[in-house]
Each structure stands twice: as C-alpha cells, then as structure tokens.
Amino acid sequence: MTRRQCTGEYKIKPIKKQVRALLGYPYPARIPREVFVEQWVGISTDEFHRAKDADVKYMRNRHPLIDLGWSRTDCVRYLSSLNLADTPKSSCLGCPFHGNSQWRHIRDTSPAEWADVVAFDAAIRQGNARANASGNPLLGEAFLHRSRVPLADAPIDHVTAAEWAAMQQELGDDEDPATLEEGVTDGCSPWACRGDADALTRDDFGLAT
Numbered sequence: 027m028t029r030r031q032c033t034g035e036y037k038i039k040p041i042k043k044q045v046r047a048l049l050g051y052p053y054p055a056r057i058p059r060e061v062f063v064e065q066w067v068g069i070s071t072d073e074f075h076r077a078k079d080a081d082v083k084y085m086r087n088r089h090p091l092i093d094l095g096w097s098r099t100d101c102v103r104y105l106s107s108l109n110l111a112d113t114p115k116s117s118c119l120g121c122p123f124h125g126n127s128q129w130r131h132i133r134d135t136s137p138a139e140w141a142d143v144v145a146f147d148a149a150i151r152q153g154n155a156r157a158n159a160s161g162n163p164l165l166g167e168a169f170l171h172r173s174r175v176p177l178a179d180a181p182i183d184h185v186t187a188a189e190w191a192a193m194q195q196e197l198g199d200d201e202d203p204a205t206l207e208e209g210v211t212d213g214c215s216p217w218a219c220r221g222d223a224d225a226l227t228r229d230d231f232g233l234a235t
C-alpha cells in the first residue's frame with residue numbers, strides 16, 4: 027500500500043474549510059478559544075480505539091454511539107428496525123481497501139460507477155503525475171485491486187485455488203482470506219480512516235491548515 031492523501035485531502039481539509047466558514051473565521055484568521063463546533067462521529071463500541079479528538083481546538087469530537095454504548099450489532103439492529111438493514115459501510119467509490127464483494131456490488135448495481143472506478147484504476151497506474159515530475163516517482167505500478175491486475179480484469183468473482191495460493195504467498199501468511207472478499211471491516215470517516223490511521227502523517231490530516 028502506498029502513501030495515501032485521500033482522507034486528508036478530500037475529507038479533513040474541506041471539512042475544516044467549511045467549519046471555519048460557518049464560524050466566520052476563514053483561514054488564516056485566528057479563532058478565539060471559546061469558539062468551536064461540536065462534531066459527531068459515528069464510532070461504535072467495538073471500534074472505540076478509532077475514536078479520536080480533532081487536531082484543532084475549533085472542532086470538538088463527540089462519539090454518540092460510544093456514549094450510548096452501541097456496538098456495530100446494535101447499529102444493525104436499529105437500522106433493520108427502520109428497514110435500512112442494507113446500509114453499506116461508508117467509503118469512497120474507488121477505495122483500495124475494498125474487498126471483492128464491494129467491487130462486485132459496484133459492478134453489478136451501478137455500471138456508471140463501475141466505469142468510473144475502472145477508469146480511475148487505469149489512471150493511477152503510473153502514480154501521481156505531480157509527484158513523478160517533482161522527483162518522487164512511483165516505483166512500479168499502482169492498482170486498486172489486491173491482485174495487482176487492472177480492475178476490469180481482476181478476479182473479483184472467483185479466485186481459483188492456484189490463484190489463491192499464489193496471492194497468499196505474495197501477500198504473506200498474516201493476510202486474512204476474509205479481507206480479500208470483504209475488504210477492510212471498518213467504514214471510513216474523516217477522523218477514523220479505514221486504512222491504517224497510524225501510518226498517516228501530519229500532512230495527511232491537513233495539520234498545516
């Protein structure tokens with residue numbers, strides 16, 4: 027997995043910009059200590075380790091599901107009672123943490139979105155044009171699917187035993203087979219990226235802003 031700026035660039039920075047606008051203190055205005063927003067983040071009790079404070083004083087995170095003591099199962103039960111049992115995990119369309127079931131769901135239910143992610147996958151093959159030009163070229167090629175096969179041809183329907191054995195060797199023994207099918211269990215929120223949050227840098231979180 028290469029370095030990603032998705033959460034920082036496309037979630038945290040725009041949220042901070044909008045919060046500053048709502049508070050009436052656009053960047054780089056200094057925001058008084060007593061002026062802040064309360065931001066509710068839907069982290070359940072089974073993933074309490076993902077509940078984090080915001081990194082700026084003008085945003086204070088609350089975690090209402092943890093306050094209620096609700097687990098993921100409690101959330102599903104509640105959604106089911108509202109006929110919303112098929113609510114998907116929150117994530118971006120072209121997330122590299124998707125498993126096969128999520129890729130199939132996009133392909134089989136939304137041809138336009140599938141065409142979008144296939145085109146996106148092709149577009150990232152040589153990495154980030156700006157990084158390449160500035161002397162930080164991508165070494166190798168980038169793919170959205172774990173098989174490192176273009177998404178349009180990736181084995182998202184059926185993985186043969188031989189393919190599985192080859193992938194297992196490449197991925198290492200600690201790769202959970204369920205991850206290949208189901209993807210990363212967690213959904214993604216600005217303050218709890220579904221990837222490895224510990225691997226993110228200050229820049230990922232837009233701390234410069």
Ligand code: SF4
Nearest residue numbers: 032033117118121214
């Ligand atoms: S779902 Fe999260 S980890 Fe995946 S691409 Fe979006 S921001 Fe990045």
